[in-house]
Amino acid sequence: MSGCHEPWPENLTHGSFVHTEAVVKEPNYPPILPSLTAKSKSARQRQVVEHVNKICAAPLAEKLSLVTRIQWKKYVVYPQTFARNADKWYQHLTKTTYIPGLPEKFRSPESPEKTTEKEGSESAAAPAAGLDIDDEAFAVIRDLVTQIILQEHWHTKKHTPFLYRRQELLVGPFLRNLVTELTFTLAKFNPLFRLCSLDINPQVNFYWRRGQRIIPRGHRKGRQEPTRFQIDDHPNCQIRITEQLPQFAQMEAFYDAEVPEITVSPDKMPLFKRQYDNHIFTGAKLPDPARYGHTQFHLVPDQYHRDQMAKRGHSDHVEVFLRANAMASLFAWTGAQAMYQGFWNHEDVTRPFVSQAVITDGNFFSFFCYQLNTVALSVETDANNPRKNALWGTESLRLYESVKDGEVLGLDDGVIRLLISFLMNKP
Amino acid sequence: MFPETSRCVTAALSPFSQTALWKDLSRCSVTHGPALCCHQPRRHLSVSRCLTAKAPPPPRSPREKVHIPGLEMVTYADRMHFVPGLAKPVSPQWERSYKDPRFYKSPPRHEMPLYKEKPCYIFNQRSNILEGVRQALWLTKTKLISGLPPQLLMAVEDPANQIPDQDERVQNAIKHARFWDTTEERPNKDNTALLTNLLHLCATLKCSHPATSRRTLAEEYSLAASWSRGEDLFQVRGRNGLLHNCMDPLPAVSGREEVAETAAHALESFYPVSPTIDLHKTQEYRENVNCTGFRADFPYPHAHTVYFLDGADTRYKLNREQFRAKMLMFTFGNALARAHILYGSVLDCPITVQAVGTNGRIFQFLVFQLNTTDLTGDHGVKNQVWLEGDVMLYDFAKVRPRIKKKQVVVPAGLAGYKPETFSKFLALYLHGAV
Numbered sequence: 015m016s017g018c019h020e021p022w023p024e025n026l027t028h029g030s031f032v033h034t035e036a037v038v039k040e041p042n043y044p045p046i047l048p049s050l051t052a053k054s055k056s057a058r059q060r061q062v063v064e065h066v067n068k069i070c071a072a073p074l075a076e077k078l079s080l081v082t083r084i085q086w087k088k089y090v091v092y093p094q095t096f097a098r099n100a101d102k103w104y105q106h107l108t109k110t111t112y113i114p115g116l117p118e119k120f121r122s123p124e125s126p127e128k129t130t131e132k133e134g135s136e137s138a139a140a141p142a143a144g145l146d147i148d149d150e151a152f153a154v155i156r157d158l159v160t161q162i163i164l165q166e167h168w169h170t171k172k173h174t175p176f177l178y179r180r181q182e183l184l185v186g187p188f189l190r191n192l193v194t195e196l197t198f199t200l201a202k203f204n205p206l207f208r209l210c211s212l213d214i215n216p217q218v219n220f221y222w223r224r225g226q227r228i229i230p231r232g233h234r235k236g237r238q239e240p241t242r243f244q245i246d247d248h249p250n251c252q253i254r255i256t257e258q259l260p261q262f263a264q265m266e267a268f269y270d271a272e273v274p275e276i277t278v279s280p281d282k283m284p285l286f287k288r289q290y291d292n293h294i295f296t297g298a299k300l301p302d303p304a305r306y307g308h309t310q311f312h313l314v315p316d317q318y319h320r321d322q323m324a325k326r327g328h329s330d331h332v333e334v335f336l337r338a339n340a341m342a343s344l345f346a347w348t349g350a351q352a353m354y355q356g357f358w359n360h361e362d363v364t365r366p367f368v369s370q371a372v373i374t375d376g377n378f379f380s381f382f383c384y385q386l387n388t389v390a391l392s393v394e395t396d397a398n399n400p401r402k403n404a405l406w407g408t409e410s411l412r413l414y415e416s417v418k419d420g421e422v423l424g425l426d427d428g429v430i431r432l433l434i435s436f437l438m439n440k441p
Numbered sequence: 442m443f444p445e446t447s448r449c450v451t452a453a454l455s456p457f458s459q460t461a462l463w464k465d466l467s468r469c470s471v472t473h474g475p476a477l478c479c480h481q482p483r484r485h486l487s488v489s490r491c492l493t494a495k496a497p498p499p500p501r502s503p504r505e506k507v508h509i510p511g512l513e514m515v516t517y518a519d520r521m522h523f524v525p526g527l528a529k530p531v532s533p534q535w536e537r538s539y540k541d542p543r544f545y546k547s548p549p550r551h552e553m554p555l556y557k558e559k560p561c562y563i564f565n566q567r568s569n570i571l572e573g574v575r576q577a578l579w580l581t582k583t584k585l586i587s588g589l590p591p592q593l594l595m596a597v598e599d600p601a602n603q604i605p606d607q608d609e610r611v612q613n614a615i616k617h618a619r620f621w622d623t624t625e626e627r628p629n630k631d632n633t634a635l636l637t638n639l640l641h642l643c644a645t646l647k648c649s650h651p652a653t654s655r656r657t658l659a660e661e662y663s664l665a666a667s668w669s670r671g672e673d674l675f676q677v678r679g680r681n682g683l684l685h686n687c688m689d690p691l692p693a694v695s696g697r698e699e700v701a702e703t704a705a706h707a708l709e710s711f712y713p714v715s716p717t718i719d720l721h722k723t724q725e726y727r728e729n730v731n732c733t734g735f736r737a738d739f740p741y742p743h744a745h746t747v748y749f750l751d752g753a754d755t756r757y758k759l760n761r762e763q764f765r766a767k768m769l770m771f772t773f774g775n776a777l778a779r780a781h782i783l784y785g786s787v788l789d790c791p792i793t794v795q796a797v798g799t800n801g802r803i804f805q806f807l808v809f810q811l812n813t814t815d816l817t818g819d820h821g822v823k824n825q826v827w828l829e830g831d832v833m834l835y836d837f838a839k840v841r842p843r844i845k846k847k848q849v850v851v852p853a854g855l856a857g858y859k860p861e862t863f864s865k866f867l868a869l870y871l872h873g874a875v
Contacts, residue, residue: 161657161740169739171663171732187660194644194658202648208605211617212641214634217624291624299621303613420738 066360074356075300081358082221082292088242089285093342094318097283098331100338102274107224107243108345109391110384110403111271112337117262117383117406120435122428145431146438147203152430155199159413159430160422162192167417178316185376186250186313190214193251193311196437206440211254211297211304218247218310219293220346223359223392227279240392241280244292245346249371250313252347253437254297254304260441261366265387268402296350305354307347307369309436312339314375320410333409336380340371341405344384348403352389362390362399370436378410379429381436408432555725559674561667562720564770566679566754570719572711573762574828577769579716580675582816583824584706589806589865590694590827596875597868601649604642604867611863614638616855618801619838627840632801636683636748639863643870652874655688657741662734666774666781668816673717676726677774681767683748684734684775686741691793691873693810695825700791700812703823731781742783744775746869749798749805761805764798765830768807772796773824776811788814795869802838805830806865834862 048056050064069080091107105112115121122144142152166188175183194212201207223240296307316322320332348367357363367386372379388401411432415424517523518530537544550556570576578585596602604610618635619628640658647654662684667676733744749771751764759767776792788811796807808827815821836857837843843851 165657165659165735165739169735170659170661171734171736172661173663190660191658194641198641198644198647199654201645208645208648211638213622214637216622219624293624295624298617302617302621420736 069358070361074354077356077358078294078300078353081353082294085289085291086242087287087289088221088244088292089280090288091243091245091285091342093245093247093312093339093346094315094335095338096318097338099334100283101334101341103276103280103283104338104341104345105274106276107280108341108403109224109273109388109396110341110345110405111268111273112341113404113406114408115406116381116408116432119262119439120381120383120432122431142431145434147200147434151203152434155196155434156425156427156430158195158199159192160425162188162195163414163417163422164420166191168420181313181316181319181375185374188376189250189311189313189374193253196433197253200434200437204438204440206255206257206308207253207437209256209304210308211302212251213254213297214251215248216252216297217293217295218245218249218252218297218343218347218350219295220245220349220353221292221294222349222389224396226393238393243280245342246293247343247346249310249343252297252310253308254302255306255308256304257441258306258365259308259368259370259439261368262383262385262406263404265366265401268387268404269400271402271404273402294350294353296347296354300354305351306367307351308439310343310347310369310371312343312371312373314373319375320378333380336373336410337382337405337407339373340380340382340384340407344369344371344382344405345386345403348384348386349389352386357389359390359392359395362388362395362401370439372433372436374413377413379413379433380408380410381432382407550724553725555727557724557726557728560722560724561674561676561726562717562722563676563678563726564720564774565677566681566767566771567757568719568721568767568770569757569759569763570766572714572718573760573766574769575709575711576714576716576718577766577773578826579708579710580670581769581773581824582670582708582813582819583769583773583809583826584703586825586827587829588827589829589868590808592694593808593868593872594865596871597864602646602867602871602875603864604645607863608858608860610642611639611860612855612858614642615835615838615858619855620840628838630752632752632799633750635801636750636799639866640748643867646871650871650874652689653871655741656745657686659684659686659734663732664734664771664774664778665730665732666778667728667730668777668814670716670816671818674726674728675720676730677770677777679771681747681771682750682753685745685748686735686739687743687745687873688741689873690743691745691795693791694793694808694827695791695810700810700822700825703812703825704821706823708819708823731778733775733778733782737782742779743792744779744794745873746795746797747772747775749796751798751800761803761831764800765805765807765828768796768798768805769809769826769828772807772809772826773811776809777814780811780814786814788812795872797866797869799834802834804832804834804862804866806832806869808869829865832862832865833857833859835859 048054048060050057050060069077072080091104097103101112104110142149145152147155166184172183197207197210197212221242221244223242225241226238227241229235229237229239296305298304314320314336318332318335320329323329323332323335348369351369352358352363352367363386369384369386371382371384373382374380383406385404387403388399390396390399390401411426411429412424413426413429414422417423514528516530517527520527547553564570564580574585577583615635615638618632618638622634623629644653660683661680663678663680665676665678667674669675733739733742735742747768749764749768751759772794776794780788780792792811794809794811796805796809798805798807806829810825812824813822835855837851838855839851839853842849842853
């Protein structure tokens with residue numbers, strides 16, 4: 015029926031339109047947006063969207079100050095806490111999954127499991143295997159560690175420590191000395207350390223929102239309020255570097271990981287609310303060139319020392335305390351590093367931020383690695399966010415048995431290896 | 442009080458007498474001191490009574506009890522109650538059978554176990570001596586040479602002995618210590634951060650200078666050194682700061698001829714001021730105590746550099762002259778303690794110890810050479826000290842610019858950085874390792 019063929023309307027013809035670009039028509043009228051100043055829900059939503067866009071468009075220093083500008087009551091999260099099951103709570107608050115053991119690169123080359131107590135024959139055969147240093151350097155470092163232990167515990171004349179100040183007097187100087195000496199001895203093999211910044215007793219702060227609650231009473235009763243958290247941490251010392259460490263694993267690997275959900279309010283942990291300045295701080299302000307974190311070293315205070323815990327009958331809580339400490343401290347540090355690069359709640363990280371921590375009470379060392387995959391933890395941004403942060407960690411490993419008559423007995427090479435491999439981590 | 446009495450009082454007091462009442466009260470507070478101002482005004486319920494508060498009578502000294510030997514007083518101890526006419530029973534002094542630190546009474550001076558007739562003058566980290574460096578020179582029998590030894594400074598001019606990008610990194614270190622270290626806008630007063638940063642910068646040279654890894658840093662150590670000068674005993678005691686210990690001794694700065702020439706030098710006297718002024722005089726002390734703060738088998742027995750922080754302890758403040766004197770005394774104490782412990786009473790070769798003191802901006806550099814431990818007389822070979830004081834690292838490090846009459850006098854940030862100061866710091870650090 016070719017005769018009754020009507021001309022096809024022009025706007026409905028196909029064929030040659032497949033490979034051409036769509037014609038962009040300029041709208042004749044401006045977009046219809048809800049009001050900005052009306053007393054309505056849509057106006058409030060538009061105000062929030064405008065504020066978020068304003069923060070996204072602002073330069074870095076202003077972005078940080080805009081995010082932390084207004085003071086509200088917030089939960090103060092203490093990394094070193096007496097609370098039971100603190101690690102489960104902190105996993106929920108920071109959306110972190112815990113993986114026992116260390117990532118692939120820190121596992122010893124001989125056995126796939128993590129290095130705990132290595133046999134003497136195995137270690138004597140190749141003490142520096144898997145590390146980027148030679149055996150001679152390993153022997154030098156081993157002697158150095160022995161000297162530092164002896165200097166603090168045997169050679170220096172110290173007065174009797176006052177109650178609950180033993181760690182500050184004996185172990186604090188030991189840790190600082192150890193970190194300083196090891197860092198600058200390994201600077202020969204790890205060029206990052208020639209430009210690093212070693213902070214002694216720095217401050218690390220982070221402020222974020224996670225979850226929401228219904229305000230129970232007051233003039234805002236019935237409305238939803240986001241729950242705000244603040245961490246104010248003081249590690250014993252930390253190393254900050256100018257380049258970022260490489261990721262331990264792909265972000266997508268943790269999409270199916272398990273993060274415990276706690277439906278109860280954080281008051282039950284117990285966490286307490288306070289209102290003061292919101293700080294986001296990696297250890298130095300924005301203009302500092304060393305913006306990325308390498309390793310943090312934490313000291314277990316006297317009240318949470320394993321002997322004190324044993325006296326109170328909380329020996330099972332020792333590992334939980336260490337995990338919670340590492341989780342909160344490293345989340346705060348990596349989160350602050352991410353914010354220093356311009357990522358925040360509504361602009362999620364495009365690359366994972368990685369840091370390490372070593373927590374010790376002088377004799378027992380625990381090693382932790384953290385990978386920050388997401389900063390978007392508030393209710394609006396977390397709804398469809400499959401990313402999760404990850405923490406790897408070991409149990410406490412004993413460095414030496416005791417110090418007797420000027421000798422260190424039972425020095426564990428495996429722990430020294432781990433310490434060196436942690437410090438040798440570089441891009 | 443009862444409402445009726447208060448009404449009576451207000452009715453009785455006419456408006457004119459009320460003013461008289463307040464004037465009298467204020468007068469009595471003036472005469473009797475400010476303590477009475479804060480006490481509640483007494484309720485003067487009687488109108489005709491004297492209004493001024495009387496001071497309480499002074500406590501009378503108790504009557505002197507005369508003890509006549511052989512005469513036994515008859516007391517009311519057996520009666521178990523007071524009886525007028527009988528004497529008060531005196532019970533023997535009760536002593537606790539166990540030791541309780543809350544109720545410990547120290548024995549009188551002459552009964553203390555360490556008491557000695559001859560007093561000892563002790564210099565500790567809080568001593569603020571009147572004549573400053575002059576007094577310290579006299580006490581330690583030292584000759585002062587201003588300026589650092591030139592051979593030390595020559596070593597740093599070699600580019601191999603410098604840190605790559607030295608100026609930029611030192612300026613970053615200063616900015617970190619002064620601006621970036623805290624969340625507050627204004628930097629904190631603590632100046633340990635700058636010294637730590639500079640020491641870390643110097644430590645990055647470990648890879649190229651392996652001799653610097655034969656050192657260790659000690660944070661808190663207790664020093665004790667004693668010597669006698671003339672007829673007096675002197676001691677240096679205390680915990681003063683950071684100490685770099687080294688496995689190898691520092692080389693002597695001046696040769697034998699120069700050391701022998703110091704015998705002709707006369708020590709500066711500041712008569713009539715006594716050289717023991719402002720030193721802590723005590724008669725309870727341990728004699729001949731010489732302790733470096735470490736055990737005898739410490740693998741780093743030689744002192745390399747002592748670092749002093751001015752203003753670290755807020756309980757006392759020292760002027761710059763007195764701070765230099767403190768540096769000199771403690772460096773001397775370190776050298777002397779090691780001389781006694783390592784070499785005995787006769788010193789074979791001179792002992793050199795360095796010192797760096799800072800308040801965050803202004804540095805004092807000191808190199809001390811101990812030539813003799815015989816300090817009793819004023820003649821003979823003297824010790825030597827090279828002192829360079831009041832060296833500024835930078836002029837200003839301000840958060841907000843200083844503006845006078847709408848002109849910027851000092852800009853914000855770091856201003857007036859002087860690279861020579863860090864070169865001297867590095868020279869002292871590398872001395873003995875180059």
